[in-house]
Amino acid sequence: MSLRYVIVGAGGVGGSVAAFLGMAGRDVTLIARGSHLDAMKENGLIFVRDGGEQAIPAVKALSSEEYLTRRETPDVIFLCTKSYSVKEVAPFIRQAAGKSTLVISLLNGIAAAEQIRELLPGVKVADGLIYIFARKDGDGRIYLSGDRMHIYFGTEDPEVSREKLETIQKECTVPGMKATLSEDIQKEVLRKFSLVGSMAVTALVYHCPMGLLMKPGEERDFYREAIGEVVALGEKMGIHYEEDLIERNLTILDRSRPEDTTSLQRDVEAGGPCETDAFILRPIRLGERCGVDMKCWKRAANAHVR
Template sequence: MRVAVVGLGGVGGYFGGYLARYGQEHREHEVCFLARGKHLQAIQEKGLLVKGQDQEFVAVPALATDKAEAIGPVDVVLFCTKGYDLEATAEQIRPIVQATTVVIPLLNGVDNAERLQAVLPEAQVVNGCCYIFSWIAGPGEIVQSGPHSRMVFGLNGEGADTGLKEKLQAFEALCKAASIRAKFTTAIEEAVWMKYLMICAMGGATAYYGEPVGEVRKGPEKRALLTGLLQEIAQLAQAKGIALAPDAADKTLALIDTLDPASTTSLQRDVAQGHRTEIGSFSGYVVRAAEALGLDVPAHRQVLERLGE
């Protein structure tokens, strides 16, 4: 199987590193990296150093480049850029995509597959998400912490295309062989929205107040905003026909209450550091989608008005 990992940040670097290491030992699988800048240069010179919770290793891909045409057509694209770079990057990877190519996004947000399919209509785009805490520690170096690093991808319904289902199951098997916790599911929209429920609400609240999780979940005003963000996402999911449990928002709030009080979110850190943010994929998306369906989402409008898009 030929796999291209597009975007070698914390997500792509971690999962891509495991896949590339496996490819070094099993030559029937070829894993290529599409990256850029000093990070790419370091990988080309000495490989990708992955420092995981349980092990540390250097992975050498079959090819690391910033030119998609050098990679050529692949079987699977693991798409791991930031949401605000999705369309531009999708245009750049046209040389590696053909009618039989499966594209799996592992980005924050719930509309990534739809956006990718619009740019790459010839590809077989499915949806996916991941659970991981990892980052670029320096050029050519990825660090991961915490015990729960996994990816989920798949289709909706058992009656989905058999050929595509078999391809995804084959990729799942490859990931597992490479020591990645991966799961193929036929209920991917529910999985993606459940993750979104937490990260969108928690990211919005922490970025709005500029405080860690422990602070935004206590005190009536802050907790009310957090609760409102959760409830509005759940209402939007229901309006869009996503089969979330009726108590999904309550259970997610209970889970947030168990997190380390010092925990921060990537959106909060990006806002604090003046970096470009993914607010457009978070409250920005909720507001736009809600307006299209005639829903009122005052908590998300409040966040968006302060943080901008």
């Protein structure tokens, strides 16, 4: 029998994870609200990919209040909100989680799970990340771009059994989505941040889409410098990479669509809440703690303040 999965955050990440688990027959509930929830209750979760769209009726869409009235205890909670929403959803997670529930963070930025543990003392929390290009495409609709969707997760908590971790990896590796139980999850988190975090600060400083980073110039040089600062931060943290992350990330960047923008950039331009702390301020603080001058991040912070 499948583990019970609850997905908190019904945007591009959470909706896509829920869709793939639902299509694979897993027991999955997607926590949502407002008109987005109403649309999914009426039509099911509509999952849109380049090959077309389909409804995923196996995904149960509920509000947090509705879920709590069911008095069910999830085995796994995937936290897929924006980092600035964690405080808002923490009370729900605290009430929903049982003694054996594992919360897996798929938040942006670095040290995200550390923030969650501070808000949820006594709840088991695993670090994680996801490689994905997806977005909410209207009420009840999730659009996934491309075919690269990969979850990494891991924890050193001795109270979380190896059997459970391996079961999660097995059940979340389904057609269209891969899950990897990492023996060094901090290394994987920093590897991803060197890619997307560096993209985010570069786009914020230069107010540009990915196209300008894909050709020689000041923007691409800045992106390379930003990656180098993350690598230096990792060295101070005892994290070493055998591969050249600058060349790796440039190769991935060059496969992007020129018109692509980052989520941080879009949020800043929209004038609403944004993940400034996760993408910019937290790396600066960590750099100060480790003795690394995060010059690119400081420049992004100044650009954001202006």
